[in-house]
Amino acid sequence: MSENKPYSQACENNKQVILEKLTAVFTSPGTVLEIGTGTGQHAVHFARHLPHLTWQPSDHPDNYQLCLPWIEDSGLDNINTPLALDVNQSNWNLPPINGVFSANTAHIMSWEDVKAMFRGVSAHLQQGEAFCLYGPFNYNGQFTSASNQQFNRYLKQQNPAMGIRDIEDLKEVADQNELVLEADFEMPANNRVLIWRRL
Ligand SMILES: C[S@@+](CC[C@H](N)C(=O)[O-])C[C@H]1O[C@@H](n2cnc3c(N)ncnc32)[C@H](O)[C@@H]1O
Known part of the structure; x- marks a missing residue:
């Protein structure tokens, strides 16, 4: 066991409720790309409980190796080697994928x-x-909770380019990219799971 695995308490808190949504969405065998994998706790939990899937972790080139200790410790053979992926790359250099997951x-x-x-x-x-x-989202510029508003203030102090996104704005971008919002689930701690479907 690696003793210095990166750890996120939030991932421990939300991984089971997210899994329940993923179980209903990713029903067929295939490969799911995770964008911004972070610690790898989600990747391991989902790969373990969705054995019909191959999980493809990825993260920004600065962070993509962060998840290795969790993945190596898991012993699971349905998790691929993490990929360095900055979403701005013109070529994502991916194996064929059948679904995408991204949290926070x-x-x-x-x-x-x-x-x-x-x-x-x-x-x-x-x-x-x-x-x-998965993550916190706004409706028409309105925060869904005071704690999300506070969190947004904190993000803006760190970097003004960060911030909680508006579902209406996301829908517009999705529409330009042949993706449609199929479901919007309320989750604990003022988060949501948005399911976008490729047209
Ligand atoms: C708050 S962390 C979330 C990590 C994990 N998904 C979770 O829920 O704990 C945000 C993640 O987004 C990734 N990220 C930020 N900008 C990115 C980009 N341009 N391309 C890919 N990943 C990016 C970061 O590297 C980081 O892993």
């Missing part, structure tokens, strides 16, 4: 990055395949 990335990426993520996701999915996006 849209408010960390700049708006230009978010648009690049939707473009890239759309380019790699076939008709009917899904993109599951």
